[in-house]
Amino acid sequence: MSFLTFTTRDGTPWTPKYLLSIDDRLCIACGRCFKVCTQGVLKMMGVNEDGERCDPDDEDDDSNRKIMTLANSGACIGCESCRTVCGKKAMVHGPAPELVPA
Numbered sequence: 001m002s003f004l005t006f007t008t009r010d011g012t013p014w015t016p017k018y019l020l021s022i023d024d025r026l027c028i029a030c031g032r033c034f035k036v037c038t039q040g041v042l043k044m045m046g047v048n049e050d051g052e053r054c055d056p057d058d059e060d061d062d063s064n065r066k067i068m069t070l071a072n073s074g075a076c077i078g079c080e081s082c083r084t085v086c087g088k089k090a091m092v093h094g095p096a097p098e099l100v101p102a
């Protein structure tokens, strides 16, 4: 399978690796990935006792811990900055299949 690949300014091939998932068993909600992402891909969410996700901005939020989530995956540019700063290795990235013109 070939992957979506671009070239850098000097013509070097570059295959972006997009954020695919975040392991919520490893994430400690430190927020470092959120700070470096310029694309609005990530959102901090709460998790309640039943394992349900809750928006911490909601008044009835009953979460007892927080996790980082992939809120807008389509905006990811595959820069991997978030992976670089995640000390818990909670983020999984991968290339996207090459687009085939219709």
Ligand code: SF4
Pocket: 017, 018, 019, 036, 037, 038, 039, 040, 041, 042, 075, 076, 077, 078, 079, 080, 081, 082, 083
């Ligand atoms: S790979 Fe880059 S654009 Fe995608 S979520 Fe991480 S920091 Fe944001």
Ligand code: SF4
Pocket: 022, 026, 027, 028, 029, 030, 031, 032, 033, 034, 067, 068, 085, 086, 087, 088, 089, 090, 091
């Ligand atoms: S940097 Fe890693 S541990 Fe910190 S919030 Fe992001 S995914 Fe979670």
